[in-house]
Amino acid sequence: MRPSILVDVPFRFKDFVGNESTVTHLRRAVASGRLPHSILLSGPAGSGKYTLSLMITMALLCERQPREPHAGGDLADFCGECRHCTRIAESFDLPTLVEAAVSAREEMRETDKKDTRVLIQTHPDVLVLPPDPPQLLVKLGQVRSLIHGIYSLPGDSKRRVYLFPSAAFMKEAANSLLKVLEEPPSYAHIILMAEHPGELLPTIRSRCAAVRLGALSSPEIEQLLAARKPEVKPQQRALVARLAQGAAGRALSYDLESYLKARTDAMVLLRSATTDSEHTDLFKTTETYRAGAEGQQKTQAMLSALAGLLEDLLLLRSGVPDRMRNIDLGRELETLADSVTFAWLENAVRGLDNVISGMRRNLLRSISLDAFAENMADGRR
Ligand SMILES: [Zn+2]
Structure with missing residues (x-):
């Protein structure tokens, strides 16, 4: 019964x-x-x-x-x-x-x-x-x-x-x-x-x-979040609405805190690849990515954040900034977009695909992340 x-x-x-x-x-x-x-x-x-x-x-x-x-x-x-x-x-x-x-x-x-x-x-x-x-x-x-x-x-x-x-x-x-x-x-x-x-x-x-x-528009998702999750602040609502890409279910269950953590690391990777600075930050960051199930999840989250950031850079370079997702990083991403070429971006997207398929073959993650960042940096020279 x-x-x-x-x-x-x-x-x-x-x-x-x-x-x-x-x-x-x-x-x-x-x-x-x-x-x-x-x-x-x-x-x-x-x-x-x-x-x-x-x-x-x-x-x-x-x-x-x-x-x-x-x-x-x-x-x-x-x-x-x-x-x-x-x-x-x-x-x-x-x-x-x-x-x-x-x-x-x-x-x-x-x-x-x-x-x-x-x-x-x-x-x-x-x-x-x-x-x-x-x-x-x-x-x-x-x-x-x-x-x-x-x-x-x-x-x-x-x-x-x-x-x-x-x-x-x-x-x-x-x-x-x-x-x-x-x-x-x-x-x-x-x-x-x-x-x-x-x-x-x-x-x-x-x-x-x-x-x-x-798919729902960003304002529609913001409206939904305001009604169903009033504890989410308006600025965060706007960001989640973009990140959820028209999916109400995804927006309502979005774990913004985990995403922002992953994105912080993705930004370290991106910055070190787009500037000629020392790679100390990069190595410090990639060192924290270890093997095992937890490390794999963390790496996947970071790579997916990185893919989103690269897409935003492509949108900025293509002159359609309205469609970018990481709106809270607008100014920094604009500066980054100005510092790279279209060819570089395409190469970075391809490189990211390689890292992801390398992960599937279970290569040592920290090594392939460093290699990827180095490879992106080389592309600019
Ligand atoms: Zn009834």
């Missing part, structure tokens, strides 16, 4: 930032009973595909079916309090649920493990089918669970909803979904979510109504 804990519904339609006309369109379709039965919801990571899908599911199943008057037709809403809304809302924290399902599977006997697929179900009429680890693909067994359940009438909610948070399918899983996707029962909805719809088989795409979410 699952415990019946009532959870707070963490989101309402009014809290969903960005893509307003798309959201309005979907809510109107729910209110008028014209929501397509097979939907492909696409958009970049963090644009809110899963959150919106669950809100649409709540609007479809909500016991009270509240409506918001709106020009051009009422918009569907959900109460957030009834037994359907609260149970569906338990599915919001997908990573935790998937982790729990995966570790439950780990505990099983080998023979049972093989046939157990990850499925998330917090409401009897709503099934979430996440990509199954370790391959992170939707598998045949998962699609079979959908086919097994979708043709029996829903319980007391009058609808059945199936959600695929990532539409990366194993081929046979995709093929077995085609028929039901073509013509789901009148009470059922299937929502596939994908970052790039182009990666899906055309046979899947052609059976779904396409709905697209765009």
